[in-house]
Amino acid sequence: MPTYRHPGTIITDHTFPVPLDHTDPAGEHIEVYAREVVAAGKEHEALPWLLFLQGGPGGRSPRPVGRDGWLDRALDDYRVLLLDQRGTGRSTPADRHTLPLRGDATEQARYLTHFRADSIVRDCELIRRNLLGEDGRWSLLGQSYGGFCTLTYLSYAPQGIREAFVTGGLPALRSTPQEVYRAAYPRVQRKVEAHYARYPEDVGTVRALVRHLREREVRLPGGGLLSVEAFQAIGMLLGTGSGSHTLHYLLEDAFLPGVSTDRLSDSFLVEVERQLSYAGRPLFTVLHESIYGQRSVTPEATGWAAEAVRAEFGQFNADRALAENRPVLLTGEMIYPGMFVDDPALAPLRETAELLARHTDWPDLYDPQQLARNEVPVAAAVYHDDMYVDTDGSLATARSVRGLRTWVTNEYEHDGLRVSGGRVLDRLIRMVRGEV
Known part of the structure; x- marks a missing residue:
């Protein structure tokens, strides 16, 4: 695992083999890449892990240079894992160069049916067990589509989550x-x-x-x-x-x-x-x-x-x-x-x-019954007139998730996490801790 230093941070590269189809663990495998970031001087501390789920779909994780943006606030308390979701960044690519190698359009489409949030969450669970052990739990930070993935995670694998923060990414659970x-x-x-x-x-x-x-x-x-x-x-x-x-x-x-x-x-x-x-x-x-x-x-x-x-x-x-x-x-x-x-x-x-x-018969991505009995602390920033994610739908979802606290703000647009210098993340952390 290559390790290198940026100003104020120590970074370690991780690559994990994961099943293309998690219902067939003995079948074809692809690779998923993740970048571990820890504050310099804290690399030997037993810090809790924070998994960052990037927006998209199809967006790679941020490429940080030192302690910048929201990462600066996160590194005060966490060891951060920046995930290149399957098909993105340094994970096994899925693009115009690689997809034709799989065969005709039918084969390419069949392959890509395994690249939604349900598969991403299963990748995360495999990585969690690898890094933290079977009983380890980590925190989640989901931005935009990463918030959609977080709701899928809370639906189907809440036992792996310590707490969750969502920014501009509470999906409508039952909308066509x-x-x-x-x-x-x-x-x-x-x-x-x-x-x-x-x-x-x-x-x-x-x-x-x-x-x-x-x-x-x-x-x-x-x-x-x-x-x-x-x-x-x-x-x-x-x-x-x-x-x-x-x-x-x-x-x-x-x-x-x-x-x-x-x-x-x-x-x-x-x-x-x-x-x-x-x-x-x-x-x-x-x-x-x-x-x-x-x-x-x-x-x-x-x-x-x-x-x-x-x-x-x-x-x-x-x-x-x-x-x-x-x-x-x-x-x-x-x-x-x-x-x-x-x-x-x-x-x-x-x-x-x-x-x-x-394509028809897409598997469900959310379990409303599980979310209604959720026990994981969750805080979400909902932007007042978000152009990308419907505010009314987000608030309806918030009411459907037991214990979820929302911060509705028009101080920021959809990119509030990125541009706020850590203030959005800090507020959500304090909300989960009961400090605000």
Whole structure:
């Protein structure tokens, strides 16, 4: 196990073999990577473990450099394990290069059915027993989708958990994918309208961009097509604390000044590609709607729910907005089949994604009865108008989990854990300890 030092920390690499399918422990195995971080000077202390579950799906764990952000607060009390969930980071990869090695799209889709929260939790339990022993318990910190995984953990393996902290990640336990997106589009509209109120000049810039993209084919530096629908997905930025300002600065560089034609600037195209490309996290797209699939809630396929529900919200139609002289609405955390045409990193996975969208009989991810008798101390930060996770659904779930305490705040957006300098985590720790 390689060990190295960063400023104020000691880091140890761990790699664990885990079954691809935990119901077949003698079958194929893959590897899961995790990074252990402990404060310098505390490496020999018997500290409690804190497992961090990253947002996503398909997001790798943070790559820390010393005691930065929320990790600084965590290291006061814990030995932290940063998990690269299966298929991400340094774990066995699942992307356009590796998935075709498994065979055709049917085989790839079958393989990826083992990459949801239920499998991630089983990986965690195997790792827990390896590091802490059969009776050891650790604390959980789940950010966004990591909070979804935490609720799955509390449902099916609560005996391994000492306490749990959730930030922006309490899922609706019994919502269909269609209900998730019917709640999401109005939230996105509010964020876009708030952005336009803050930066009124961006209304005209976005309308000009949409006209430009309708009139000619625009390719990004990596070869991807910047279609109107692809560009609208830049609204994903608006769910973070600084996202509105980031979007404004991006838009103000859109067109080259001082030339005779309305040409898009290279700096704009490079930044748009950086924001829109899923080359570094393809699982976010192919698995995104599957995280809402549960056989007891809806036995049918998820079926590109975001695309189907979008038709119910005509105000997101860019052409209609232009024709009616209205501001063009951007979209948010939605995955559309067109992304697998426009993005070169996703195009090889197009058929696989289609098969997953048609997949039926997804196992349940939550056990409401177990959560109703929960005995694990849990504290959750719920952001007042979170663009990515429905606040009303989060609060309904909080009421369904015995003993769960919530902190509802509009001081931060969805990225509060990352940007608060440890204040969000500190409050949740004090809540679990009964100090606030």
